[in-house]
Amino acid sequence: MVVDEKYKGPLLGARHLQAILINLAMLTSYLQRVNISVTLIAMTDSKTTNPYFHEFDWNEKERSYIISSFFWGYILTQFPGGFMSRKLGVKATIMIAMLGSSVLNLLISVSVPWGQWQVYCVIRFGQGLFQGLVFPSAHTHLAMWSPVEERTLLGGLSHLGVETGTVFAMCLTGIIAASDLGWPGISYVYGGFGIGFCVIWMIFAENSPSVARFITADERKYIISSQAGTGGETKPTVPIPWKAIFTSVPFISLLVVRIGHNWGSSTMQTQTPAYLHGVLSMSIVSNAFYSSLPHLAAWILSFVYFTIAELVLQKKWASLSVVRKTINTISMWIPALLLIGIGFLDEKQKALAIVLLTLNEGLNSGNTVGSLLNLIDLSPNHTAILTAVLNCITNIIPMITPLVVGIIVYDETQRTLWQIVFVIASAFFFFGNLQYLFFAATNVQPWNDGEFLTKNDNKQKI
Numbered sequence: 001m002v003v004d005e006k007y008k009g010p011l012l013g014a015r016h017l018q019a020i021l022i023n024l025a026m027l028t029s030y031l032q033r034v035n036i037s038v039t040l041i042a043m044t045d046s047k048t049t050n051p052y053f054h055e056f057d058w059n060e061k062e063r064s065y066i067i068s069s070f071f072w073g074y075i076l077t078q079f080p081g082g083f084m085s086r087k088l089g090v091k092a093t094i095m096i097a098m099l100g101s102s103v104l105n106l107l108i109s110v111s112v113p114w115g116q117w118q119v120y121c122v123i124r125f126g127q128g129l130f131q132g133l134v135f136p137s138a139h140t141h142l143a144m145w146s147p148v149e150e151r152t153l154l155g156g157l158s159h160l161g162v163e164t165g166t167v168f169a170m171c172l173t174g175i176i177a178a179s180d181l182g183w184p185g186i187s188y189v190y191g192g193f194g195i196g197f198c199v200i201w202m203i204f205a206e207n208s209p210s211v212a213r214f215i216t217a218d219e220r221k222y223i224i225s226s227q228a229g230t231g232g233e234t235k236p237t238v239p240i241p242w243k244a245i246f247t248s249v250p251f252i253s254l255l256v257v258r259i260g261h262n263w264g265s266s267t268m269q270t271q272t273p274a275y276l277h278g279v280l281s282m283s284i285v286s287n288a289f290y291s292s293l294p295h296l297a298a299w300i301l302s303f304v305y306f307t308i309a310e311l312v313l314q315k316k317w318a319s320l321s322v323v324r325k326t327i328n329t330i331s332m333w334i335p336a337l338l339l340i341g342i343g344f345l346d347e348k349q350k351a352l353a354i355v356l357l358t359l360n361e362g363l364n365s366g367n368t369v370g371s372l373l374n375l376i377d378l379s380p381n382h383t384a385i386l387t388a389v390l391n392c393i394t395n396i397i398p399m400i401t402p403l404v405v406g407i408i409v410y411d412e413t414q415r416t417l418w419q420i421v422f423v424i425a426s427a428f429f430f431f432g433n434l435q436y437l438f439f440a441a442t443n444v445q446p447w448n449d450g451e452f453l454t455k456n457d458n459k460q461k462i
Contacts, residue, residue, distance in 0.1 A: 260432015328370025
């Protein structure tokens with residue numbers, strides 16, 4: 001749909017502010033979420049950080065339980081997150097999510113020494129419950145605030161928070177643990193950051209363009225006019241066509257590719273520090289730094305991906321479907337090959353291992369533009385529910401991968417055991433994207449329409 005230029009708001013407007021706020025929400029949640037892989041090394045090997053703080057004697061299986069416990073809670077609140085964002089509004093839902101997660105983060109340093117790894121699992125489970133509300137709400141927010149022509153741009157800007165949070169978590173966690181604050185400082189710093197975010201969110205977040213305070217009349221009209229006939233701002237509470245969603249080939253294809261992506265990415269995110277520590281014999285500080293490099297590359301290449309995608313779409317050099325599938329293929333098939341190569345490297349080839357890990361994560365960042373934003377393409381009206389369904393199913397994977405790694409890698413210094421882990425991850429990357437090329441779609445689906453259920457009921461009666 002072509003929108004009259006006179007309806008466009010400022011080059012930088014309220015829609016960009018809301019995208020930046022979603023970016024900060026994702027950044028904060030990932031700070032508290034992914035630091036665990038480095039934190040556990042600091043807590044169980046104090047000689048590599050600050051030896052004056054308590055060291056825990058946790059085995060690989062217990063550490064795997066701690067890592068995966070977050071996702072036990074995370075999958076339980078995906079549907080509540082979708083419904084809450086529709087009923088209470090995104091502003092209230094994300095506020096509840098991040099405030100709860102941040103308070104629990106502050107409790108880690110005082111409660112874990114008392115209750116050991118079981119209490120850590122309970123806290124991480126609670127954080128997962130709260131953070132499970134974030135992504136369904138964030139995608140609802142994007143659907144409401146993004147003009148059709150800017151979905152890739154604003155969606156990419158928002159999801160950069162994932163990579164930014166991961167970079168800072170990986171890089172700063174080791175530095176904090178090695179400082180005078182020790183590993184308890186990780187709890188205080190990230191919990192305090194979360195509280196600060198909640199203050200900013202309460203001041204500037206808006207549920208929709210129609211009720212926003214910080215928006216011009218032209219920008220409001222531009223957003224709403226662009227979305228006419230696609231959902232988003234106009235029909236946030238249409239009935240949910242459950243049967244149509246679960247029998248939709250494009251949605252099932254999206255689900256499968258996200259499962260493949262989550263297996264590979266969760267393996268890399270949670271296990272890279274253990275691989276660097278065990279196979280490449282890196283200290284906690286250098287481990288944290290080199291663990292952050294892949295995510296820094298992902299942060300940089302995310303800009304590249306969505307800038308190229310936006311340019312190609314604006315110039316009409318290729319369709320949205322071609323752009324999504326091409327970028328997704330690059331982001332999954334090349335990393336699949338790199339993962340296999342990484343498994344053949346040892347301590348004598350540290351530099352090459354770091355380069356391959358960095359390229360792997362950097363290239364894989366294209367999955368946001370390639371497949372994740374496909375949720376909004378399929379159904380702007382039901383983005384929250386689609387996100388809830390997708391996250392509920394795909395986030396079972398990060399629960400499983402640490403447990404699988406814990407079973408396979410009984411000795412983290414054995415390179416051959418890590419080869420098995422990387423080959424499995426590569427297979428998920430390859431086959432997940434292969435079916436996406438055949439079955440994915442980018443057009444708005446018929447069941448997005450609020451009258452879809454009524455029309456089908458009438459057909460059945462006839």
